[in-house]
Amino acid sequence: MNAPQEHDIARQHLIDPEICIRCNTCEEMCPVDAITHDSRNYVVKFDVCNWCNACIGPCPTGAIDSIRNVLRAQPFSVEEQLTWDVLPDTRELDSMPVSAAPSPAGSETPAEVQQITDVATAGHGGPALAPWSASHPYVNLYSAKNPVSATVTGNFRLTAEDASSDIHHIVLDFGATPFPVLEGQSIGIIPPGLDENGKPHLLRMYSVASPRDGERPHYNNLSLTVKRVVEDHEGQPARGVASNYVCDLAKGDKVQVTGPYGSTYLMPNHPGASIMMICTGTGSAPMRAMTERRRRRMDMKEGGDLMLFFGARSPGELPYFGPLQKLPEDFIDINFAFSRVPGEPKQYVQDLIRKRSDKVFQMLKDDNTYIYICGLKGMETGVLEAFRDICRAHGADWETLRGDMLRKARFHIETY
């Protein structure tokens, strides 16, 4: 992504006109209408195709599985593809490495965003893909040079007064400026002022905690779950510049926002898809977004299970504890783990995952279940170990299963 613009190379999905038999299956299967045809050829729209690969399996000929590298700014147009009798010859471009994931807005992912993302998703053990039925995300619409100004319309504390952590629910409104987000995506916030070196602050990333149609349905707003940082990773007192800025925002304040970011940690949309969510603390933000999305569609009876493992020190420290408890049991299977409840043994999410081993294993195996992990890095190891043990107990191999889940875009980690 740091390559100069003239080497911004992208893969272009094409259909081999020599082999295609015009059966229309790909066009029928495509969830984003990226495929079209005339009386001669079936072709893929470069700017619409999101590589979900829903068209690949059903193609009876293999014609669909064709790729050429192109300069992102100069893909083969639909009109051009419609005139082809054969695929274009491979060119020098085809042997060159492809740049970062396509960004519809054409702008680049900021280095700090990429760095944070790389660290956060390291737990996968491989490159991640978005679920095949995920919606197409918009990314990098607004950069640090060109941020959008959002208005704070709500800010309240989620954790109990006596809790050790101070977690806030922040609502930002974008007015008439488009800021489309999907559950699982993040935004950037730039704290005002300069750092100790006299430079503007770098942006900080926060996961969106509201579903795609807004914190309030059909409003152009979104919510964040932000924890006030008062100590560093080693436990030394440290005042987080951005988190304190955000947690102290008042209604009506203006905030400089960048993004959205994230094109793989997205929820599946197809009816019948099940979701397993494992989180701690503010890692609950994407889980709240996905759960709320499903809750708003509950009447549609689309099927699929929701299972949540949520860890915190105590009920008072668990964001959204009250609202979560009100959700019906047949809608979501909730498992809270509390590690600091006086008089009770310490419980972590991995302990509960082990306890629910049969159901967890069934979901790990089920191609229709998508797994999301978000929270502190420390949790990741424990959860992965629990998965490994559960697999072993059921006579399966975790590494194989993980590889399979990754290939099917069923396994998503964001930890920090």
Add this chain to the structure above:
Amino acid sequence: MAIDYSERIPNNVDLSNNKTLQRALENWQPAFLDWWGDMGPEGSPNYDVYLRTAVSVDPTGWAHFDHVKMPDYRWGIFLTPQEQNKKITFGDHKGDDVWQEVPGEYRSTLRRIIVTQGDTEPASVEQQRHLGLTAPSLYDLRNLFQVNVEEGRHLWAMVYLLHAHFGRDGREEGEALLERRSGDADNPRILTAFNEQTPDWLSFFMFTFFTDRDGKYQLASLAESAFDPLARTCKFMLTEEAHHLFVGEQGVGRAIQRTCEVMNELKTDDVARLRAAGVIDLPTLQKYMNFHFSVTSDLYGSEISSNAATYYTTGLKGRFEETKLDDDHKLDNNEYEVMDVAGDKILSRHVAALSALNERLRDDWITDVQAGMDRWNRIVAKTGVNFKFTLPHKGFHRKIGMFADVHVAPDGRLISEAEWTHQHQNWLPTADDRLYVHSLMGRVVEPGKFAGWIAPPSRGINNQPVNFDYVRFN
């Protein structure tokens, strides 16, 4: 929803919660297996065939391939997932919710549509049941069997609709579907084209190219139906139908390829010399195309049809890609151009679009067929041979509609009875042509080997090599 394979009848329609329906279908299942035993591919029950089985109705559920015995194939009932709040997209009921149950007033019409579609499925299995004995390769044999089991599954799909939505009448129709026989004088299949023989592999490829493509267009217009279970069933069937079209198009294409190669080797277009060399000369291929094009054309029915108009206005059957068309989807004031015979001339005239829906679907199909012909012509051109296949005129060799009582030459001239009698053997396969093609049909079953009249495919099934053992005879 995932498909539940632990049940006797794999399904994604929650069959286990509808015990009456489940019992009815479990009663029908042995009758189906008996029929498959009697009328399915001859001598095949013990073969292990590399078949594709749908394991779920989502896109990732398609690539499940394994060697299975055909009687153990998991025939089941699969519908594409229900869309919430789906609306009717055309006709008088446009904008209303789609129907999950059959409205009383359309019951008999819908039943007839479903029975007619359902009847073609076992019919084509019956038509093709001897072909396995003369397969030009293991690869082709496997493709034939894949087509056969999927036609069998399409029968299941239609019988499910009959059982689930048409009560006792539906169950009786379900039984009758297993009792009619292709070509039987006393109890034939419903549509004429499905009582014709499929005597050789060239006919099989032509049939899957031309006639299964009619299936694609019929299914696609039923996939628009206001009766949602029918629409969802047909949508899923279309995905399977695609493979059948593929078998036909590349089968004919490979025959063309082989003939052109031999023409180049021998540097000749002399029919006798090419036949002596064991390939099917291009003019004979053109005759087969003329035949299958015209016979399949008849399946769309009369150009002007009040039935077709009624099906449309009542929401039972839409147009191809209805929702992508840019008009009012009611067609009360639209016109459509159809051909007509007036004295000694063929004219075109504008008629109410509603009455011309058969013709419109036929025209959509012809556009698609033409595109396939163009690709065949590119194979010829690539080998440097100077020959071009052309589609005959719409009125050529028709038994139904405006052209049924006249003779039309492939180039569109109206001709006399005398000229037809004199010329038709230049346009349609003669008994000699058929005998010659038949004489080429020897069985080739060594992996990677192909009969002399057909070229190997450019790639295998599911990325397997061409010489893979697609069928194991045990």
